[in-house]
Amino acid sequence: MKRILVTGANGQIGVELTRILRDSYGRDNVIATDIKELPEDMDGPFRILDVRDANMVHEAMERTRADTIIHMAGILSAKGEEYPQLAWEINIQGIYNVLEVARIKEASVFFPSSIATFGPTTPARNTPQDTVQRPTSIYGISKVTGELLCDYYHIKYGVDVRGLRFPGLISHKALPGGGTTDYAVHIYYDAVKHGAYTCPISAGSYMDMMYMPDALDAVLQIMEADPRKFVHWNAFNTSAMSFDPEGIAAEIRRHIPDFEMRYEVNPVLQRIADSWPDSLDCTAAREEWGFNPRYDLTAMTDDMLKRLREKLTGE
């Protein structure tokens, strides 16, 4: 990677990823794009780009002479269930346009897939890398289609397209954009601000999660990995921990002993959560490119609460 175009750079992952890419590859070599303007404190090249518009994608690559596209634009699970047609349009037309321009320009691609590509018939515990993928959310359906399209462009045209299946990502910087695992971010904010949280996901619903610094490291690591060890190219299972709402609440109580947890289960989110794995097997990612996340639930909770107290209360 030398010149990198990031789509969806204004999102939960995009904002942080753009910053660390600029630190590693130089400010002017990382071109941020999104349909929305970036936060004012983000300095560096930026273009408005709607990934549904093939001409705009081609023009952006022509003008910027990027050799890599990090494709973060998308609609997530909860928002996707509200607007299924829009989710299909953005998630499918977006990756198709990106792969087409990569084929023509011989560029590399990063594609973020998700645990949402699994469904109720997938083995829920220690979910294998290669297994049944019959998701029931439009988001999962669009992401599994994206994974297959990435495989196809690699096999048919030799496009260097790499990718990860992210679990829920937790960060103290940008807020999440409408996913089923968002509760695991909001709970920390409400713990610091109010000492209590009303959770939309039921106790006992285990899902995979990862702290944002590990997710960002994983993107850089797979994009820079020597592909000679690759058996898979995209859609690597990645996860650093698996917990249910009671597990995260118990960790928060180590710091805030009277933290109070209430439940108002959202049936749409709960149906999605129930269809996702409890815990992923990440052996392929470890063996093929050295995936090695640093944060478990305890280390993440220590850091999240410390950072959020600084940010929200100035302590």
Ligand SMILES: NC(=O)c1ccc[n+]([C@@H]2O[C@H](COP(=O)([O-])OP(=O)(O)OC[C@H]3O[C@@H](n4cnc5c(N)ncnc54)[C@H](O)[C@@H]3O)[C@@H](O)[C@H]2O)c1
């Ligand atoms: N955050 C997670 O927990 C998670 C987990 C698994 C996979 N992912 C995937 O990672 C990617 C980034 O996720 P995120 O959490 O940053 O999402 P987000 O919703 O926070 O950000 C998505 C960004 O895409 C932009 N966007 C939407 N439509 C667009 C369009 N037509 N053209 C260009 N930009 C458009 C939005 O303005 C937004 O800035 C997504 O593809 C998502 O599916 C995220």
